[in-house]
Amino acid sequence: MRERIPAAGAIAAAVALIVVVGGSYFGYRELSGDKCSGQVKLTVAAPPEIVDDVRATADAWVADGATANGVCVGVEVGETNPVDLAAALAAKHGVALTGVGGASGSVTIPDVWIADSSLWLHRLRAAAPGFTPTDGGSIALSPVVLAMPEPIAKSLGWPEKKPDLPGLLKEILTGNRGLRAGIVEPTRDAAGMSGLLSLGSAATQTGENAQQAQTAALRALASGKSAVRDDLTAKFPQAADQASLTAGLSLAALSEEDVIRYNAKKPPVPLAAVYLDPAPLPLDYPYAVMPGTDPDKAAAADSLHRALDGGGFRDRLAALGLRGPDGEGGAGFALPAGGPAKAGAPAAAGNGGAPDTAVVDRALATWTTVTAPARMLAVFDISGTMRGPVPSAGGATRMEVTKEAARRGLALFGDDWAVGAWVFSTNLGGGKDWREIAPIGPLASTRGQLLQAISAIEPKQNGDTGLYDTLAAAYETVQDGWQAGRVNSVLILTDGIGNDDPRAACRCPRCSTGSRSSRTRSGRSRSSSWASATR
Numbered sequence: 254m255r256e257r258i259p260a261a262g263a264i265a266a267a268v269a270l271i272v273v274v275g276g277s278y279f280g281y282r283e284l285s286g287d288k289c290s291g292q293v294k295l296t297v298a299a300p301p302e303i304v305d306d307v308r309a310t311a312d313a314w315v316a317d318g319a320t321a322n323g324v325c326v327g328v329e330v331g332e333t334n335p336v337d338l339a340a341a342l343a344a345k346h347g348v349a350l351t352g353v354g355g356a357s358g359s360v361t362i363p364d365v366w367i368a369d370s371s372l373w374l375h376r377l378r379a380a381a382p383g384f385t386p387t388d389g390g391s392i393a394l395s396p397v398v399l400a401m402p403e404p405i406a407k408s409l410g411w412p413e414k415k416p417d418l419p420g421l422l423k424e425i426l427t428g429n430r431g432l433r434a435g436i437v438e439p440t441r442d443a444a445g446m447s448g449l450l451s452l453g454s455a456a457t458q459t460g461e462n463a464q465q466a467q468t469a470a471l472r473a474l475a476s477g478k479s480a481v482r483d484d485l486t487a488k489f490p491q492a493a494d495q496a497s498l499t500a501g502l503s504l505a506a507l508s509e510e511d512v513i514r515y516n517a518k519k520p521p522v523p524l525a526a527v528y529l530d531p532a533p534l535p536l537d538y539p540y541a542v543m544p545g546t547d548p549d550k551a552a553a554a555d556s557l558h559r560a561l562d563g564g565g566f567r568d569r570l571a572a573l574g575l576r577g578p579d580g581e582g583g584a585g586f587a588l589p590a591g592g593p594a595k596a597g598a599p600a601a602a603g604n605g606g607a608p609d610t611a612v613v614d615r616a617l618a619t620w621t622t623v624t625a626p627a628r629m630l631a632v633f634d635i636s637g638t639m640r641g642p643v644p645s646a647g648g649a650t651r652m653e654v655t656k657e658a659a660r661r662g663l664a665l666f667g668d669d670w671a672v673g674a675w676v677f678s679t680n681l682g683g684g685k686d687w688r689e690i691a692p693i694g695p696l697a698s699t700r701g702q703l704l705q706a707i708s709a710i711e712p713k714q715n716g717d718t719g720l721y722d723t724l725a726a727a728y729e730t731v732q733d734g735w736q737a738g739r740v741n742s743v744l745i746l747t748d749g750i751g752n753d754d755p756r757a758a759c760r761c762p763r764c765s766t767g768s769r770s771s772r773t774r775s776g777r778s779r780s781s782s783w784a785s786a787t788r
Contacts, residue, residue, distance in 0.1 A: 289325040295553045296363040298333040302510060303393060303538065306569040307367065307561065314560040321552035328557060333360060335368040336441045339377060342366075346381035351617045352440020364546050365554050367392065370443030371539045372608060379610035386541035388554070391578035392561045393538040393570050395508040396596045397447040398589075399527040400515075402490050405432070405503050406525035412591035418451060418529055419458040421504065426469050432503040434470075435477030437485050440617050444482070447534040448506020449474075450608070453616050454531075468623055468665050475624040475667065477502055486515055490522050498522075508536050509596075513574030513587050526589040534608060535596065537578070627740040628671040630693055631659065632727050634720075634747035636678045639712040641748070652712050655746050659707050668697035671739075674706055677723035678716030686719025687726055693734065718750060 299307045308330035319326040336353055337360050343349055344356040366386070368374065377384045399421070401411070408430075409416045424430050439445035452474070456467035479485035490501030504527075512526040540561065542554045560566070564583070570576065571583035580596035582588060639652040646654050666672065673693030681688040691699065691706040727743045735741050 289320060290323045291549075292325045292327065293321075293549045293553055294327045294329060295365065295550055295557065296361075297328060297330045297365040297367065297557070298338055298363040299330060299367040300335055300369045300538075301332050302369075302514075302573060303367065303570075303575065304330060304332040306566065306573065309569065310561055310563075310566045311557060313565075314557060319553070319556065321556045322549055324549050324553070326553040326556070328553075331363065333363075335370070335373050335443065338362070338366055338368070339373045342377055342384060343380065346377075346384055348380040350376055350380060350440075351614065352438070352621060362543060364543055364550050365557070366541045366543060367538055368443075368541070369536045369538055370447070370534070371537050372443050372446055372534060372613065374539060374541055375608055375610050376613060379614065383544070385544050387544075387551070388542045388558060389539045390558065391537040392540050392558070392566075393536075394576045394578055394580055394596055395510040395536040395538075395574070396528065396576075397444050397451075397506055397533040397535055398509050398512060399448075399504050399529060400486075400489075400507040400512050400524045401504045401527055402498060402501065402522045403525045404493055404498055404522065406527060411525055411527060415530070415591075416527055418455040422452070422455050422466070422470055425473050426466065431499055433477055433501070434474050435479065435485055435488060435502045435505040436474045437482050437505075437507075438478060438480055439620055441480070442482065443536055444506055444508045444511070446613070446617070447536075449616050449620060450613065451506070451529065451531075451533040453612075453619075465661075465665075467619070471620055471623040472665050472667060477505070478624070482507065482511060486511065489515075489520075489524065491520070493522050506533065509576075509589065509592065510536070510574040512589055516589075517574075517587070526592055528592060532596075538575075622740065623665075624667075625740050626669045626671075626738065627666070627742065628693060628731070628734070628736050629740075629742045629744055630673050630675065630727050630731050631744045631746065632675045632677055632687070632723060633659070633707075633710055634678070634718060634745075635676045635710060635712045636716045636718040636748075636750070637712060637714060638718070638748055638750040650712075651748050652710065656707055656710060659746065660704060663696075663700070663704065663707075666696055668695070668700075670696045671736075672696055672699075672703060674703060675723070675727060676710055677719055678713045679719045680716075681713075685722075685726070687723040693731075718747065720745075720747060720749070 297307065297311065311328040311330050315326065315328055319328070337357055339350060340353045340356040341360040341362055343353065345362065371389070371391075374386060374389065399416070399418070401409075403411075406412075406416070409421075421432070425432050425434050436448055437445035439449040452470055453467060456470055457463045477485075477488065479488070485502070485505055486507070488502040490497040501522075509526055512524045516523045540554075540558050542551055546554065562578075567577040567583035568585065569583075571586035574587060576582045576586065576596055581594070588594065633655065635652070639650065639655070641651050642648050643651055643654050649657075663672070671693050672691075673689070674691040675687050675689050677687040679686050690710070691703045696703070724743065724745060727745075731741050731743055
């Protein structure tokens with residue numbers, strides 16, 4: 254007969270219950286006496302690359318008798334991609350983040366969020382003033398580097414010489430070395446976002462028109478864009494012969510941890526980690542306690558943070574290819590060739606320090622505008638005044654300067670764009686001031702036709718400028734053919750001289766919303782809604 258355990262003895266004994274649910278761990282203690290006045294379960298969300306080690310450290314902390322304010326603590330650590338939790342938090346606060354999209358119903362907001370970068374916190378704070386997490390201290394660090402196949406990096410002088418980003422940008426834009434750049438979608442990936450910010454800074458140092466250089470660079474990056482990091486790294490060459498190196502990806506902004514993890518698999522062509530100066534914003538893994546967390550959980554979160562500051566966690570990080578928050582690697586850290594033993598502390602906003610959120614938002618908005626599929630109608634002024642010379646252009650006429658600008662601009666548009674062209678002056682047939690010279694169509698099949706049509710444009714002798722009649726008609730045309738998921742726009746290229754009907758804009762009843770127009774005049778461009786453009 255099985256011996257029965259006395260009930261009193263069972264109650265008096267300390268009982269520890271450990272439950273594993275779907276890979277998530279939480280501890281619950283029922284202890285006798287006055288050791289604990291209650292129990293609390295802390296929920297933590299961490300990114301995939303670090304979640305197992307955060308969970309292991311939390312497990313050990315709970316097993317050792319985790320308490321906070323006299324309350325026993327259990328911890329549940331779950332894996333969540335930062336972009337998914339950012340979307341959920343944005344939705345909770347009634348805002349949207351550029352490129353992030355809607356929140357998934359399967360994502361729950363934790364008590365503590367360990368994102369891979371403070372950029373997510375900065376973006377959320379800027380969009381939602383009510384989002385006020387506490388703590389925010391870093392628990393790990395991974396510099397953002399330029400990842401390059403070693404043969405390509407060596408051809409540029411690495412590791413003895415560090416290639417600089419402005420120089421590499423020039424090489425990409427000229428195509429002299431056949432370098433192919435890539436990026437993980439920067440609106441949804443912190444390393445891609447960091448690389449994009451550094452690229453914007455480098456574009457101002459190319460010696461060219463900064464805006465044109467930046468646009469060209471963004472188009473080049475977009476051609477090698479990937480939705481996730483693993484897809485991007487799969488584009489690197491898998492053989493060291495010249496054909497494979499030429500066909501594969503040449504460089505991309507990735508974290509140091511990505512490079513270490515890639516090389517640990519012993520690929521045919523290892524990656525070099527090129528450390529830039531100034532350094533891009535690193536992945537700093539902030540430990541953020543969410544707003545509204547109750548005091549007991551907040552105290553538990555503070556105690557868990559201290560556990561994650563210990564040497565044991567640093568050594569766990571080293572095995573993952575991550576550094577401690579001070580920039581130094583723990584025992585066994587596999588330092589990439591040419592890498593610093595200690596990653597420098599963030600120096601300034603935009604170069605590893607607290608970012609200027611306006612700069613971040615502007616960079617992401619520019620990226621979205623330049624790389625999103627677009628549908629555009631370009632409308633060229635062919636009035637008589639377009640025959641006039643432009644003194645700063647060596648005597649070339651306004652028409653010649655405009656056509657050259659259009660040809661160069663067209664080269665920056667991807668094949669996923671749809672573009673058409675009109676000309677306008679006065680009395681161009683059928684009682685209209687405008688005439689179509691190329692219908693709106695995909696550049697993949699109509700680029701050559703469009704270039705020929707633009708090259709053939711000539712000003713009309715003594716023609717006036719039927720600007721507003723034309724703009725109203727162009728707006729109606731683009732609006733009638735509106736395509737969802739694209740940027741639908743009208744581009745007006747005019748000297749703005751001699752408008753023959755300044756009140757015509759008032760006749761367009763649908764022009765207060767919808768398509769966007771951009772008017773280029775005497776080498777300057779401004780973009781606005783129709784309502785603003787016609788004031």
